[in-house]
Amino acid sequence: MALEIERKFLVTGDSYKEMAFHSDRIAQGYLCREGGNSARVRVRGEKGYLTIKGPSLDGGLSRYEWEKEIPANEAWELIKFCHGGIIDKTRYLVKCGNHTFEVDEFHGDNEGLVVAEVELDSTTEEFERPAFLGEEVTGDKRYYNSSLTRFPYKNW
Numbered sequence: 001m002a003l004e005i006e007r008k009f010l011v012t013g014d015s016y017k018e019m020a021f022h023s024d025r026i027a028q029g030y031l032c033r034e035g036g037n038s039a040r041v042r043v044r045g046e047k048g049y050l051t052i053k054g055p056s057l058d059g060g061l062s063r064y065e066w067e068k069e070i071p072a073n074e075a076w077e078l079i080k081f082c083h084g085g086i087i088d089k090t091r092y093l094v095k096c097g098n099h100t101f102e103v104d105e106f107h108g109d110n111e112g113l114v115v116a117e118v119e120l121d122s123t124t125e126e127f128e129r130p131a132f133l134g135e136e137v138t139g140d141k142r143y144y145n146s147s148l149t150r151f152p153y154k155n156w
Contacts, residue, residue, distance in 0.1 A: 004053075004065040005123055008143060010134040011114040016103040019130065020092035026104075029082025033146050040146070041078040044091070048075025060139025061123050084149035085109060097128030109152035115143055 028042035036055025042048065048071055054064035070078075079086060087110070092103040099118050106113040115137070118127055137143045142151065 002065055003062055005062040005120045005125075006117050007061065007120065007136060007138045008140075009116045009136050009138075011103055011116050011132050012134040013132050014114075016092050016094050016101075016114075016116070016130070016132045019094045019096075019132075020103070021095060022093045024091050026089050026091050027079065027086055028145065029079045029086045030084065030146050030149060031078065031082055033083070038146050041075050041082065043072050043075045043079070046072055048072040048078075050075070050078070056139065058123055060141070082149075085152065087145050087149060094130060096130040099127045101130060103132075106148070106153065109154050110148050111154065113143075113148075113153040 024045040026042060026044045028040055031039040031041060033039075038051075038053045040049075040051045040053070042051065047069055049067055050070050051065065051067040053066075056063045085108075088107040089104045089110070090107070092105065094101045094103055094116075099120075101116045101118050103114065103116045106115075116130075116133060120127065141147050142156070
């Protein structure tokens with residue numbers, strides 16, 4: 001199991017769309033969420049994924065993650081068993097310096113929310129900040145995808 005270290009930011013403007021080298025539509029839901037642990041099923045483009053995550057560490061900066069690719073049709077079947085709402089978003093991949101930012105533009109009940117994440121090799125790693133990065137929200141549970149299924153952005 002790998003330790004995922006990432007920082008999360010709100011996004012200002014839409015320059016990320018022009019900077020993106022790839023984008024995918026993503027649907028995802030949660031099979032369970034307890035004690036900071038979660039089991040997520042996702043369809044991204046033509047692929048499916050099952051992901052298990054442990055509780056957040058370091059104030060939300062890192063957590064253990066295990067992921068396995070599964071056939072997309074099986075992922076769609078598993079999504080039927082998910083609790084709460086389904087996340088619908090477009091993910092844009094933006095290269096900046098030595099890192100790739102994942103910019104998620106949410107749809108449906110979370111329309112209007114745009115968040116960027118960058119994965120790091122250590123909690124102290126420096127990175128180049130693209131102009132679209134706004135306020136850092138790392139560790140703010142409201143912005144966790146698992147929270148957005150229960151407490152969507154439209155209700156804030």
